[in-house]
Amino acid sequence: MTPAGFRLSIPRSVMSGLRSHLEAGYPLEACGVLIGRIDGQTYTVREFRPMRNTVVDRPHDRYRFDDLEHLRVQREAEGRGLEIIGIVHSHPDHPARPSAFDTNWAMDSRDSFNAYVVARVERGGMMEARTYRLSLERARLEEEPLLIDDAGEKPPPG
Numbered sequence: 001m002t003p004a005g006f007r008l009s010i011p012r013s014v015m016s017g018l019r020s021h022l023e024a025g026y027p028l029e030a031c032g033v034l035i036g037r038i039d040g041q042t043y044t045v046r047e048f049r050p051m052r053n054t055v056v057d058r059p060h061d062r063y064r065f066d067d068l069e070h071l072r073v074q075r076e077a078e079g080r081g082l083e084i085i086g087i088v089h090s091h092p093d094h095p096a097r098p099s100a101f102d103t104n105w106a107m108d109s110r111d112s113f114n115a116y117v118v119a120r121v122e123r124g125g126m127m128e129a130r131t132y133r134l135s136l137e138r139a140r141l142e143e144e145p146l147l148i149d150d151a152g153e154k155p156p157p158g
């Protein structure tokens with residue numbers, strides 16, 4: 001069981017950057033990380049950081065981060081008092097649900113992320129994004145609310 005009340009909040013501008021990256025990667029899987037803060041049961045995203053998909057033999061339905069790039073992004077976020085709170089990847093022409101591979105990867109990973117976002121990209125356009133969290137017994141990925149936040153937008157510069 002996942003405790004009630006967890007939610008992922010993403011500013012609309014961040015969501016649009018995420019969308020652009022996943023659409024640009026089509027028909028291959030594209031990936032990235034969400035950087036932000038965790039306040040109680042709310043994960044507040046500040047930034048989306050595109051990451052390289054290092055899978056070469058079947059990048060249309062698999063992704064893997066570059067370990068060094070991951071570490072660099074993580075350190076850079078921590079240096080600013082933020083953290084990687086979630087990871088994102090696309091499912092080209094497939095539903096926005098974790099595959100068995102995704103679930104196993106989440107269960108086996110030594111890194112534990114709070115949010116696993118999966119986005120369906122259909123014919124080059126992102127149709128939907130959903131977020132999941134590893135259940136407490138680490139047995140499966142359970143869906144949680146993904147909120148697009150208009151209020152969290154940064155004020156315009158100047």
Ligand SMILES: [Zn+2]
Nearest residue numbers: 091098099102
């Ligand atoms: Zn997947």
